[in-house]
Amino acid sequence: MIEIEKLYFSYPGIPVLEDLSTTFKEGRIYGLLGENGVGKSTLFKLMCALLTTKHGTIKIDGTVVERKPSCLSKIYYVPEDFDGPDIAIKNYAAGVSQFYPNYDDELFARLLADFEIDANRKFTNLSLGQRKRAVIALALALKTDYLFLDEPTNGLDIPSKALFRRMMAAAMDEKRTIIISTHQVRDVENLLDHIMILDRRSVLLDKSVSDIQQEYEFGVSANAPEGSLYVEPGLGGCTYICENKSGEESRMNIEILFNYINLKNKQK
């Protein structure tokens, strides 16, 4: 479990997180959502000690996160832009995997093959999408209990996105905590079982997908039902979110949920 308490962070002159408290529990794939600049990437960097702060604490499995192998061996973070060093993928993996006791070399080879990436190639000779595929394969093969992915589908081509979903679903187990931050919600929505929406100061929503679907009804119709909480007009009709009165679940529409929660927050 990750416990975040009263976390503050600012870049020189730019406050980012202000008094953020929340928890991330194991056995879940979180969708971490928030408008640009609310500090999602900053939060990731703080959770894996790439950034530090004097104000507030982050504990992983009850221990304060710090730059020590015993702590960092449980965590892997895939940033949005991964350039990679000027060496072959296999050499990079050999180096990095030293720090991760659960690393699975066979799994790495299989995932790279699925992604059609040759481990002998250098990162510097690969496109963004290829680098992303290589680092995602490595991230999964390291088998850390905590995995943070920042915009993982950015740069991936269409077949790679489907592969990515299948790999993530296969990698999930009750011990792991996976957090995916993205604006491309359609790419990952089938993977998520928990949604967390942040703004700079607070957690606006922290709910499982099944609870969200039991609480709200999502739909599209010529006219949005009376009492809709938020409506967006479009080609196929009005996409709406309203209270779920029937008790029947409809498929969560993350975009509409996100827009509704953010609007509600701003109106406060």
Place this chain on the structure above:
Amino acid sequence: MEYSEHKPIYLQNVDLMQEKIVSGEWQEEERIPSVREMGALVGVNPNTVVRSYQLLETQEIIYNKRGLGYFVKSGAVARIKEIVKREFISNELPQFKAKAAMLGITKEELIDLL
């Protein structure tokens, strides 16, 4: 596999699994993929897939053999057809009738078309 309907993912997965049984791809009394295997097959979170299996279990379509995994129950095909028929009568048929009425298609015309 692409999901696009308005049904929640776990129910769409139930539909998919029911189809596999009715089509004979999964035979009665045969072992089916585990929750994790199914999740990996369709790219869906295993926690979501668990809900599909739970529903199929309460519908007496699949059952769990301790330590061996999930199996298709005998008589599952007939039960699925019964469930889908009820859904068709309560959901799709009224929509179909409403649309025919809106377009002014008579019962006789419909019978001819069918």
